[in-house]
Amino acid sequence: MGKNRLETFSDGVLAIIITIMVLELKVPHGDSLTALSPLIPVFFGYLLSFIYIAIYWNNHHHLMHTVGHVSASILWANMHLLFWLSLIPFATAWMGENHFSATPTALYGFILLMAGFAYWLLGQAIIRSHGPDALLAKAVGNDLKGKGSLALYLLAIPLAFYQELLADAIYVLVAIWWLLPDRRIERMLQNQHQP
Amino acid sequence: MGKNRLETFSDGVLAIIITIMVLELKVPHGDSLTALSPLIPVFFGYLLSFIYIAIYWNNHHHLMHTVGHVSASILWANMHLLFWLSLIPFATAWMGENHFSATPTALYGFILLMAGFAYWLLGQAIIRSHGPDALLAKAVGNDLKGKGSLALYLLAIPLAFYQELLADAIYVLVAIWWLLPDRRIERMLQNQHQP
Amino acid sequence: MGKNRLETFSDGVLAIIITIMVLELKVPHGDSLTALSPLIPVFFGYLLSFIYIAIYWNNHHHLMHTVGHVSASILWANMHLLFWLSLIPFATAWMGENHFSATPTALYGFILLMAGFAYWLLGQAIIRSHGPDALLAKAVGNDLKGKGSLALYLLAIPLAFYQELLADAIYVLVAIWWLLPDRRIERMLQNQHQP
Amino acid sequence: MGKNRLETFSDGVLAIIITIMVLELKVPHGDSLTALSPLIPVFFGYLLSFIYIAIYWNNHHHLMHTVGHVSASILWANMHLLFWLSLIPFATAWMGENHFSATPTALYGFILLMAGFAYWLLGQAIIRSHGPDALLAKAVGNDLKGKGSLALYLLAIPLAFYQELLADAIYVLVAIWWLLPDRRIERMLQNQHQP
Numbered sequence: 077m078g079k080n081r082l083e084t085f086s087d088g089v090l091a092i093i094i095t096i097m098v099l100e101l102k103v104p105h106g107d108s109l110t111a112l113s114p115l116i117p118v119f120f121g122y123l124l125s126f127i128y129i130a131i132y133w134n135n136h137h138h139l140m141h142t143v144g145h146v147s148a149s150i151l152w153a154n155m156h157l158l159f160w161l162s163l164i165p166f167a168t169a170w171m172g173e174n175h176f177s178a179t180p181t182a183l184y185g186f187i188l189l190m191a192g193f194a195y196w197l198l199g200q201a202i203i204r205s206h207g208p209d210a211l212l213a214k215a216v217g218n219d220l221k222g223k224g225s226l227a228l229y230l231l232a233i234p235l236a237f238y239q240e241l242l243a244d245a246i247y248v249l250v251a252i253w254w255l256l257p258d259r260r261i262e263r264m265l266q267n268q269h270q271p
Numbered sequence: 272m273g274k275n276r277l278e279t280f281s282d283g284v285l286a287i288i289i290t291i292m293v294l295e296l297k298v299p300h301g302d303s304l305t306a307l308s309p310l311i312p313v314f315f316g317y318l319l320s321f322i323y324i325a326i327y328w329n330n331h332h333h334l335m336h337t338v339g340h341v342s343a344s345i346l347w348a349n350m351h352l353l354f355w356l357s358l359i360p361f362a363t364a365w366m367g368e369n370h371f372s373a374t375p376t377a378l379y380g381f382i383l384l385m386a387g388f389a390y391w392l393l394g395q396a397i398i399r400s401h402g403p404d405a406l407l408a409k410a411v412g413n414d415l416k417g418k419g420s421l422a423l424y425l426l427a428i429p430l431a432f433y434q435e436l437l438a439d440a441i442y443v444l445v446a447i448w449w450l451l452p453d454r455r456i457e458r459m460l461q462n463q464h465q466p
Numbered sequence: 467m468g469k470n471r472l473e474t475f476s477d478g479v480l481a482i483i484i485t486i487m488v489l490e491l492k493v494p495h496g497d498s499l500t501a502l503s504p505l506i507p508v509f510f511g512y513l514l515s516f517i518y519i520a521i522y523w524n525n526h527h528h529l530m531h532t533v534g535h536v537s538a539s540i541l542w543a544n545m546h547l548l549f550w551l552s553l554i555p556f557a558t559a560w561m562g563e564n565h566f567s568a569t570p571t572a573l574y575g576f577i578l579l580m581a582g583f584a585y586w587l588l589g590q591a592i593i594r595s596h597g598p599d600a601l602l603a604k605a606v607g608n609d610l611k612g613k614g615s616l617a618l619y620l621l622a623i624p625l626a627f628y629q630e631l632l633a634d635a636i637y638v639l640v641a642i643w644w645l646l647p648d649r650r651i652e653r654m655l656q657n658q659h660q661p
Numbered sequence: 662m663g664k665n666r667l668e669t670f671s672d673g674v675l676a677i678i679i680t681i682m683v684l685e686l687k688v689p690h691g692d693s694l695t696a697l698s699p700l701i702p703v704f705f706g707y708l709l710s711f712i713y714i715a716i717y718w719n720n721h722h723h724l725m726h727t728v729g730h731v732s733a734s735i736l737w738a739n740m741h742l743l744f745w746l747s748l749i750p751f752a753t754a755w756m757g758e759n760h761f762s763a764t765p766t767a768l769y770g771f772i773l774l775m776a777g778f779a780y781w782l783l784g785q786a787i788i789r790s791h792g793p794d795a796l797l798a799k800a801v802g803n804d805l806k807g808k809g810s811l812a813l814y815l816l817a818i819p820l821a822f823y824q825e826l827l828a829d830a831i832y833v834l835v836a837i838w839w840l841l842p843d844r845r846i847e848r849m850l851q852n853q854h855q856p
Contacts, residue, residue: 357485365493
């Protein structure tokens with residue numbers, strides 16, 4: 077199987093996920109600015125999840141760039157990733173409508189954790205079927221970020237029940253980490269690990 | 272007509288079907304784990320249907336691989352398949368919200384049966400317009416699975432009115448059958464048939 | 467501008483239109499077959515509109531096949547067509563929920579009329595920018611069907627206020643006319659016109 | 662990164678935005694023309710936003726035509742544009758349901774302003790990474806329209822609180838400005854500036 081159709085399908089699903097999230101911004105009944113105010117947390121949830129899906133789309137593109145042929149395990153690892161990403165609109169809406177309270181914040185972190193784990197599994201499936209060659213070095217280069225994100229989600233989930241805003245702050249920080257250009261950050265972090 | 276645009280259109284429809292199903296996971300009002308519990312059957316219905324659509328996407332891709340040119344009968348057989356698949360979100364939501372009770376479970380099986388039948392018709396339309404050549408041997412190789420699934424759906428529909436969980440178990444087993452790698456299973460089953 | 471991106475965009479819009487229509491099949495609260503019965507007219511409306519969108523997708527594909535370059539007038543004629551087609555889910559749901567009563571049936575016919583007219587305009591825009599050459603003969607060959615459909619919609623709209631089921635029957639017949647293989651029908655009709 | 666996948670993803674998002682807007686045309690309960698009348702402002706809002714998204718799709722296509730390779734800043738400038746465009750369905754529905762009253766009209770203008778600003782940023786990101794060469798001259802040629810639109814939105818937002826219909830008229834005029842063929846208008850306006 078060529079990878080084109082897998083990319084097209086994944087792009088379609090990601091485009092739909094990123095767009096239907098906005099349907100959770102329910103149109104308020106009044107026409108004043110006050111009528112909009114209950115939507116403010118929902119809006120920030122939407123913004124955060126929009127950025128996460130955009131990051132996944134970007135990373136997915138880079139990962140698929142290293143793929144030659146699509147094996148069954150790559151195909152199903154990709155579907156597994158799309159499954160968890162498809163739950164982000166639900167978790168976002170639940171979190172936003174409840175003003176980032178404890179349990180929804182923890183669930184949001186759990187979905188991010190499972191999506192991050194599914195992304196790692198996809199990377200592993202690609203490495204297994206292509207061998208550890210030069211092209212995959214790039215994907216492996218993101219490993220620190222990938223594993224660091226998983227660790228931060230794991231930290232945020234229990235934290236949500238004590239200090240929900242700290243957990244939310246962790247989600248924001250992970251997103252910023254991925255948005256920042258790679259080199260500077262990774263070099264800095266690798267220097268700390270190789271003194 | 273080239274097959275590219277037919278594939279793209281089908282991929283688009285399948286990507287939308289798989290994603291809008293998640294809209295049936297209605298955001299609950301409370302913010303506790305208890306508020307989520309009524310969603311558990313809806314979630315499992317979503318998971319099952321997600322896997323079915325993913326299987327159809329995968330099989331559709333392999334089937335289309337054997338197609339050279341798209342005749343009118345292939346085009347309409349494909350639309351017929353998309354029609355039944357487009358009803359899966361409805362059947363899934365009805366089944367999930369009613370905790371897999373008898374009639375919704377039977378309807379779900381009926382939609383799966385019609386989709387499976389439409390897939391078989393699509394295969395027949397391809398064979399009619401291309402002749403029984405080498406490439407199509409692959410599609411025919413899946414025949415046992417295809418016809419076996421139809422038989423199992425036919426069994427599950429009346430069963431739903433006596434033992435709904437048995438019918439649901441059949442849907443899960445059929446999905447697992449398709450998910451497992453082809454060779455081992457088919458060889459095993461063919462050995463039973465050719466003693 | 468190449469025509470690829472215009473085709474891709476149109477396919478995306480048509481795939482979404484054909485799929486979101488199913489969201490109007492609202493999941494009923496009960497779990498019995500009786501609970502499904504109010505959905506029967508909505509289901510038939512969905513089926514009819516699914517077929518219409520599928521026919522438009524098919525015809526659009528053939529029409530675009532004759533296009534070399536996309537002028538501004540082709541682009542906007544295409545958008546105009548998509549606009550009217552995007553209203554089909556609304557008209558379908560209104561007609562289905564009101565059991566094909568007079569005004570919704572007339573509105574449905576009006577949307578079909580405008581979509582058919584927009585399709586004709588698109589054909590004209592293509593002829594204007596490409597000249598009346600060989601490739602376009604195909605599109606012109608469909609002219610009888612195109613103009614006949616417009617005439618039938620024009621007949622059905624006022625008829626809906628006297629005999630709504632006759633108007634609905636006209637929509638069904640037009641769809642069947644398009645579904646039937648071209649040659650036999652057109653030859654038959656042309657023979658009637660050239661005695 | 663090649664630009665194909667970025668275009669495909671953007672097309673997908675724009676196709677979904679333009680189509681889900683129609684879901685805000687909620688099916689009325691009655692079946693008379695009177696039952697449709699509250700939808701008239703929602704319909705005109707839909708029409709206006711449909712045209713705006715179509716214009717963005719068209720301009721985006723021309724802008725991307727000048728792009729050779731996609732840098733990280735182009736990718737994120739594009740996502741930023743899609744984010745603001747994804748809010749148009751919400752702003753449209755709020756404006757339409759409140760009969761183009763003051764605050765919703767101002768919010769609609771604000772979203773258009775941010776989308777226009779994001780489009781300008783995307784142009785800047787392309788110029789920075791490709792240099793001010795011949796192909797980009799086209800994009801720069803649209804500058805007057807782009808900056809003029811931003812100025813008109815900035816004017817419309819405060820105006821909405823005094824004369825909401827004037828603000829709405831400005832949105833309509835900007836859309837018409839973009840719909841009209843480029844040359845005549847721009848030559849006319851440039852002549853006024855170079856006496």
